[in-house]
Amino acid sequence: MTYCIGMRLNRGLIFMSDTRTNAGMDNISVFRKLVSWGKRGERSLTLLSAGNLATTQSTISLLDERSKAANERVPGLLEVPSMFQAARLVGGVLRDVIQAHAESGQKADSAFNATLILGGQIKGMPPRLFLIYPEGNFIEASLDTPFFQIGETKYGRPILVRAYDPDMSFEAALKLFMVSFDSTMKANLSVGLPLDYQVYDVDSLTTGQIHRVSVEDETFQAISQGWGEALRGALSSLPEPKLPT
Template structure:
């Protein structure tokens, strides 16, 4: 399983993914699920992936290879002029992998289950954030719901539902996203540390702040401990039901 969150803020993007993969509880691995493409001063893309690892890795390889070897109609992450076009480039790559591998997966009883959170900024366009489906189509985040989750999303959703707002500072949003991971990690073994966290500040057009958060990360440890303590205190301070 996997847990990824992407959040679109007025001030930028916060993107995070865990690194655990598993095909059964006795086949657990560590794979990166956060990818970036950076053309400093021009454009930045961040991709979070969930689902069939062979498919998501193939999509990432296609996107990377295309940059130097564009497909016939010529649109690549490097050449597209809006994030909407970039999301289409990604969707097309998903469809290309399905065309190549889909039938083989089906005949092997496996599903083409993948999903992506894709954010970034191109030139003077504002940063944008998309949730791309296995069919290659997608939706875009808006201020009403400024975040997307993929993978094991339920345990970590309540904190986002309560706290997420487009106006948050990047550091506050990163704190919220990490708390959402903390709840997920506690309740589902198939989501595991380390977490890859990226914060992107609007108009910098470069990848400046990435962080791999392992079990010994002092901030994450503090966050986890303080949150537990605060929840227990909050719980204790509310009057019990009078039976």
């Protein structure tokens, strides 16, 4: 399993993913699930992936290769004229990779499926955020649905729904993400530290660094430990129901 969030804020985009992959319970590894592409002053794109690791790695390799070879026939992520076209390109590659294995006659215990979140901005247009399905089609985040989750989405969803505010700072969003990931990691062993995150300032057109929250991260530890108490405080601030007698 995996857990990733991509979110649209008024000041830009923020992405976070865990790094645990597992085949069964006893075969776990750390892999990066957050990758980005950019051309300074022109575009920045970030991709989050959940699902079959062979599928997502193959998809990213194909996208990478295309973005490196200038004389490719199909335009790469650094050449497409719009975010919509970028999502279409990524969705097409993802669908092709999944189909190639599905049709090879080989059977795996689990499906070769994967789901992606793609966000970014191209000069002259606003930032956009997409959720891309294994079939290659996609939906876009809107004011009503300003964030996407992929992987183990349920445990960490209620806090996102309740606390999201389009005007929030990146620091506040990062804290919100940490709480959402902490709830998920406490409930599902297949989601684990370290966490990767990236922040994109609107109109910066610069691909920010990918940062990592490690097991030793003191802020994360403080948030993880403080959240239980903060929740109990929040609960006790609510009116107490009376038991009928």
